[in-house]
C-alpha cells in the first residue's frame with residue numbers, strides 16, 4: 001500500500017521510452033513526478049504497475065475533457081476539449097496511446113531519434129500561424145527554435161491538450177510564457193548546448209567586422225580589387241565590453257582575452273568572482289558603453305532589455321565604436337542604430353539577429369555598407385544542433401513522462417535528490433488541500449489559506465514550492481473547471497483571489513525527515529463539519545507522512561490517525577460503546593466496504609471523532625441512516 005499512493009504520483013500516462021540509451025542521462029537531471037497531470041484519482045488503484053498506469057491514464061483522459069481556456073482579457077472560461085484519449089486507446093503499446101510531438105523547425109536527427117522512441121513525431125516546417133493553430137489541438141508537445149511564434153493564440157487553439165513546449169535553444173522570447181503558464185503548459189529550453197557555437201559566431205563577427213571580410217569578399221566577387229578601401233582595425237589592446245556576462249558572454253570574453261583584448265563586462269546579476277576568474281572587470285552600464293572600442297551583446301530579450309540600445313545610449317558611446325549582436329535584434333532600436341551609423345558614432349555593426357526575422361529586403365540597416373549581417377546563425381553548427389536536439393528531446397520526453405525538468409522555464413525546478421525526499425509530502429500536501437476544501441460549507445468563497453510546515457530542519461533549507469503548489473492544486477481543482485497542475489497552480493490561485501501564506505515552524509526533534517507535519521488552515525469561511533474548526537475559528541487539518549503514506553493526524557482540536565486513501569466518513573459523536581458496530585452495520589447493509597476505522601476523542605465518554613475509510617461511495621440513503629444514529633452529532637463524507 002505504501003507504494004501505491006506514492007506510485008500514483010510518479011506514474012505517467014505515457015509509456016516510457018525503451019529504446020533510447022541517451023535519454024538515460026536525463027535521469028541525473030530530473031526526477032519523476034507527474035506534475036503535469038492529474039494524479040490524485042488514481043491513488044486508490046491497485047498497486048500493479050500496469051493497472052496504475054492504465055487507471056491513471058484513464059483518469060487523465062476524463063479530466064482533460066474539462067479544461068480551462070482564457071479569453072484575450074484573461075478571464076477564465078470553460079471549454080470542452082475534444083475527447084482525446086478514449087478508453088479504447090488504453091493499449092499503451094499502440095501508437096495511438098503515444099504522445100504526439102510536433103516539431104515545427106529543423107531539429108538534429110539524434111534528438112528526433114530520442115523523440116521517436118517515445119512518441120509519434122511529426123515534423124512540419126514553415127507552418128503559417130493558422131496552420132500551427134489548427135494542428136496544435138492534437139499535439140501533446142511542440143518543439144520549436146527561434147522561428148516559431150508560440151503566442152497566446154497557439155495555447156488557446158491547443159484547448160488544454162498541449163502539455164509542453166520545448167525550445168531547442170536558449171532564448172524563449174518567441175514563447176508567450178504568461179499564456180503557457182495560464183494554460184498549465186510547461187516550457188523547457190536547451191540552455192547549454194549552443195553556448196560555444198554562439199560565442200564562436202560572436203568572435204567570427206567581431207573579427208570579420210574589424211577586417212571588413214564580408215565587404216571585401218562581396219567587392220572582389222563584383223570584380224573589384226579595393227585594397228585601400230578595406231583597411232581594418234586591430235583588436236589587440238582594444239577594450240571590449242561584453243553586455244550580459246552569462247554563458248555566451250563569458251565564452252566570448254574568454255576568447256577575446258586570447259585575442260589580446262581588454263575585456264570589461266556589464267551584467268547586473270553576474271557574480272563578481274566569475275568575472276574575476278576570467279580577468280574581466282564588471283562595470284556599470286554607462287561605464288561599459290562609454291569606454292569600449294567594441295561592444296558585444298549577450299543579454300536576453302526581456303521587457304527591460306527591449307531597445308536598451310537607443311539614441312540615448314548611442315550618444316554616450318565612444319565615437320567610432322563597433323557593435324556585435326548575436327543576442328536578439330530587439331535589444332537594439334534599429335532605427336537609432338542606422339542614425340548612429342550614419343553619424344559615425346557607430347563605425348560598424350555586425351548583426352546576427354533582427355527585430356523582425358527575416359528583416360525586410362529593403363532594410364536600411366541590413367543594406368548599410370558598414371553593417372555585416374548573418375541570418376541568425378549563432379547556434380548553427382553541426383555540433384550545437386545535435387547537442388540542442390538531444391537536450392530538448394530529453395527534456396520534452398521527460399516532461400511528458402511526468403519528470404520535473406532541470407530546464408523548466410515556468411515551473412519550480414527542484415534538484416532530483418530533494419524531489420525524491422519530498423515525493424510523499426507532495427501527495428500529503430495535495431490530499432490535505434483536497435480535504436480542507438471539502439470541509440468548507442458551500443465549497444467556495446475561500447480567500448485565505450495558511451500552511452504551517454513543522455520541521456526540525458533549518459527553515460532556510462526547506463524548499464516548500466512544490467508542496468505549496470500541490471496544496472493549491474488540491475484546494476483549487478475541486479472547485480474549478482480548470483485543469484490545475486504545478487505550472488498554473490499559483491496563477492489559478494491568484495485568479496480566484498486566493499492568498500496562500502506559509503509559515504515554517506522549527507521543531508526541536510530529529511531532522512531525519514524533511515517535515516514532521518503539514519497543517520492547512522482556511523480562515524474566513526464556515527465549515528460543513530464544525531469539529532474541523534480550531535480554537536482560532538479556522539478550519540484546520542494537519543497531516544504527517546508515516547512509512548511513506550499520508551495520514552490525517554489532526555482535525556480542528558481532535559487528534560486522529562487516518563491514512564489518507566480512498567473515501568472518508570468523519571463522524572463526531574458522544575463517546576460510548578457500540579458506535580463502530582452501528583455505523584459499520586449500516587455501511588455493510590448497503591454494501592459499502594469499510595477499509596479502516598479510527599477513533600480520536602477529547603476524553604473518555606466525551607466527544608469523539610470516528611474516521612471511517614470506505615472503498616465505495618455511500619449513496620444518499622446510507623448517509624442519511626448514519627445521520628439518524630442518535631449519538632452522532634455531525635458527520636461528513638469526503639472524497640480523497
Ligand SMILES: NC(=O)C1=CN([C@@H]2O[C@H](COP(=O)(O)OP(=O)(O)OC[C@H]3O[C@@H](n4cnc5c(N)ncnc54)[C@H](O)[C@@H]3O)[C@@H](O)[C@H]2O)C=CC1
Pocket residue numbers: 169170171172191194195198243244245246247248249266267268269270298299300301304305326327328352353376377378379380
Ligand atoms: N544568435 C544565436 O543564435 C543565439 C543567441 N542567443 C541569445 O543569447 C542570449 C544569452 O544566452 P546565454 O548566455 O546562454 O544566456 P544566459 O542566461 O547564460 O546569460 C544571459 C545573461 O544576461 C544577463 N542580463 C540580463 N539582463 C541584463 C541586462 N539588462 N544587462 C546586462 N546583462 C543582463 C543575465 O544576468 C545573464 O547573466 C540568449 O538569451 C539568446 O537570446 C543564444 C544562443 C544562440
Ligand SMILES: O=C(O)C(=O)COP(=O)(O)O
Pocket residue numbers: 145146147168169170171172194376377378379380
Ligand atoms: O538559442 C538561441 O537563443 C538562439 O537564438 C538560437 O536560435 P535557433 O535555434 O538557431 O533558431
